[in-house]
Every structure is written in C-alpha cells, then in structure tokens.
Amino acid sequence: SQQGEEDPQALSIQEGENATMNCSYKTSINNLQWYRQNSGRGLVHLILIRSNEREKHSGRLRVTLDTSKKSSSLLITASRAADTASYFCATAAQGAQKLVFGQGTRLTINP
Amino acid sequence: SAVISQKPSRDICQRGTSLTIQCQVDSQVTMMFWYRQQPGQSLTLIATANQGSEATYESGFVIDKFPISRPNLTFSTLTVSNMSPEDSSIYLCSVAVGPRDEAFFGQGTRLTVV
Structure with missing residues (x-):
C-alpha cells in the first residue's frame, strides 16, 4: 500500500488531557499536512510542515517532523469535547501536489 | 486558503445509474484532485484533473468508470x-x-448506491 500508517487507530482521553497522534510514511516528501474530519464530512486543514522544518505550532496544536525516521506527530493540548474527530496525516512528494493519506486516528474526548 | 463548493452534498442512487459531482473553486488553480473515501477508510486519490488535458488516473481507477471534465481553471466534474x-x-x-x-477540500459528496 502507498498509504502511511497512523497510530493509534483510536484514542480516547478525558477532556483537558493532551492527545498525541503519530504518522509514518514511506517516501521522501515535500511536505506533510494534518487534517481533521468530523463525522465523515469534509476535511479541515490544520497545519502544514515542510520537509526542512522540524516543528510547527498553531494554537493548541503542535506538529513535529523527523524526516530521518519518516515520521510526524500531532499534539493537541488541553483537549476539548469539540476536538472529537478523525485526524489524518497526508504527504506530498517532492514536486507533487497530490497527497498520500495515512489511515487516520479516531480521537474521542470524554467530558 | 481556498473555498471549494461541492455538490451534491449527498445522494442515494440506483445501481446501474451514473452521478455527476461538481466542484467549484473560488480561485484559478492548475490542478484539481478527486479522492474517494470508502466507509471507515482513509482517502485514496482517484485522479488529477488538469485544465486543457485529459485527467491522470491512479492505479485501480479508469476513465470509463470515473470520467472527469475540467472545462476551466475553477471548475471540475x-x-x-x-x-x-x-x-x-x-x-x-x-x-x-x-x-x-x-x-484544501470540499465538503464531500456522500454517495449511497442501492
């Protein structure tokens, strides 16, 4: 399969806790992007990290990228019930715009 | 960012029929991409639609099954x-x-075939 892997496949935590999701990929990339999907609707773009970047922040989100290990992580701090969704990583190869998606992590925040 | 309008948002269709999905972007773009998400699965790229040329299909997807049009730089079906x-x-x-x-992605078209 060309798709990357994400772990865990499902994560359930209490509101206020931090959530960490991991993504691994197989080929050299230009960038890696994280998305949120609520209940099978469209994808919401969260953050993009380029291959020459190691860490990006956006609000309560922190993304890291380790190109030597071909892996990335998404940290959501101080989780809220509204963060309940599926989260996907997607990679774009060098010189390409099309994306290869990971399998996704289903995150549940319990009130 | 880009605003993408996709329609219909959902449809229930009879087997053997065809459905055309429209995608409108609020800016001119060279390439538009079509993905499929099967129930409980991740997204898989169907094809890349280039204005003025035939679409490029990924392995496992064929033009006869998923014909694509790209009449201008803001629209595709x-x-x-x-x-x-x-x-x-x-x-x-x-x-x-x-x-x-x-x-960026449109809101998606949820298709059910009965």
Missing part, C-alpha cells in the same frame, strides 16, 4: 458511472494553493 453498491463512498475534490501548496 467527476462522474461515477454504472454504479454498484461498492461505489458507496464519500467523494471529495481538493486543490493546493499558496506558496506552501496547502491542500
């Missing part, structure tokens, strides 16, 4: 032809914009 229940999925269009090639 994907047709799901001769549908079967296995075609029941969410279909999403996407574009990449900006200097960082951030990819």
Whole structure:
C-alpha cells in the first residue's frame, strides 16, 4: 500500500488531557499536512510542515517532523469535547501536489 | 486558503445509474484532485484533473468508470458511472494553493448506491 500508517487507530482521553497522534510514511516528501474530519464530512486543514522544518505550532496544536525516521506527530493540548474527530496525516512528494493519506486516528474526548 | 463548493452534498442512487459531482473553486488553480473515501477508510486519490488535458488516473481507477471534465481553471466534474453498491463512498475534490501548496477540500459528496 502507498498509504502511511497512523497510530493509534483510536484514542480516547478525558477532556483537558493532551492527545498525541503519530504518522509514518514511506517516501521522501515535500511536505506533510494534518487534517481533521468530523463525522465523515469534509476535511479541515490544520497545519502544514515542510520537509526542512522540524516543528510547527498553531494554537493548541503542535506538529513535529523527523524526516530521518519518516515520521510526524500531532499534539493537541488541553483537549476539548469539540476536538472529537478523525485526524489524518497526508504527504506530498517532492514536486507533487497530490497527497498520500495515512489511515487516520479516531480521537474521542470524554467530558 | 481556498473555498471549494461541492455538490451534491449527498445522494442515494440506483445501481446501474451514473452521478455527476461538481466542484467549484473560488480561485484559478492548475490542478484539481478527486479522492474517494470508502466507509471507515482513509482517502485514496482517484485522479488529477488538469485544465486543457485529459485527467491522470491512479492505479485501480479508469476513465470509463470515473470520467472527469475540467472545462476551466475553477471548475471540475467527476462522474461515477454504472454504479454498484461498492461505489458507496464519500467523494471529495481538493486543490493546493499558496506558496506552501496547502491542500484544501470540499465538503464531500456522500454517495449511497442501492
């Protein structure tokens, strides 16, 4: 399969806790992007990290990228019930715009 | 960013029929992408639609089953032809914009084939 892997496949935590999701990929990339999907609707773009970047922040989100290990992580701090969704990583190869998606992590925040 | 309007948002279709999905972008883009998300699965790229040329299909997808039109730089359609229940999925269009090639998605079309 060309798709990357994400772990865990499902994560359930209490509101206020931090959530960490991991993504691994197989080929050299230009960038890696994280998305949120609520209940099978469209994808919401969260953050993009380029291959020459190691860490990006956006609000309560922190993304890291380790190109030597071909892996990335998404940290959501101080989780809220509204963060309940599926989260996907997607990679774009060098010189390409099309994306290869990971399998996704289903995150549940319990009130 | 980009605003992408996709319609219909959902449809229930009879097997053997065809459905055309429309995707409108609020800016001109060279490439538009069509993805499929089968129930409980991740997204898989169907094809890349280039204005003025034939679409480029990924392995496992063929033009006869998923014909694509790209009449201008802001619009594309994907047709799901001769549908079967296995075609029941969410279909999403996407574009990449900006200097960082951030990819944005429409709200998707949830297709159920009965």
